[in-house]
Amino acid sequence: KQEVTQIPAALSVPEGENLVLNCSFTDSAIYNLQWFRQDPGKGLTSLLLIQSSQREQTSGRLNASLDKSSGRSTLYIAASQPGDSATYLCAVRTQGGSEKLVFGKGTKLTVNP
């Protein structure tokens, strides 16, 4: 059974700092890994999708890496801004079965002005 863990559960940083969020998963037989952002009480916004054959993806100030063999992914946020404050969720789509996404519990990020 696939399990996804995100560390840390919460993170508070001053504006302008670079930061890294971590995600690990137990079953490396995945199709892809996706990072989402969730604002309080809202739905999910997709940030980055990394296919199992890829090592990293970049979008603006965001860079996500994937090491499938070790079951790890990181989300790097450069020059953080208060508007980046949200919960960041990592999810993997495991091969076989229902092809469902399995989510971690998220990292709650607060960027202080």
Added chain:
Amino acid sequence: SAVISQKPSRDICQRGTSLTIQCQVDSQVTMMFWYRQQPGQSLTLIATANQGSEATYESGFVIDKFPISRPNLTFSTLTVSNMSPEDSSIYLCSGGGRMNTEAFFGQGTRLTVV
């Protein structure tokens, strides 16, 4: 990527009643899913909505409590039946293709049962 419209965005309901949540996608999608997010928790899959047939439910979720319809490739509904305060959650609809394609989500329905 496709856009999902979900409604209502929020509701406050009396215990014992039922609420139907609608999910409309602006293009045809192969897969549609319904998730629940309880307060302070991550997302848990309720079921996969299958077009033209019965939904496939995850362990711990049953059709009598969460009936789902999917009459075509762009629309689905989830009903939360005979609600209790424990059903207070955010319910999210998700769509996408198979396997290696991106998943996208609606804005969620925030349900409070009193």
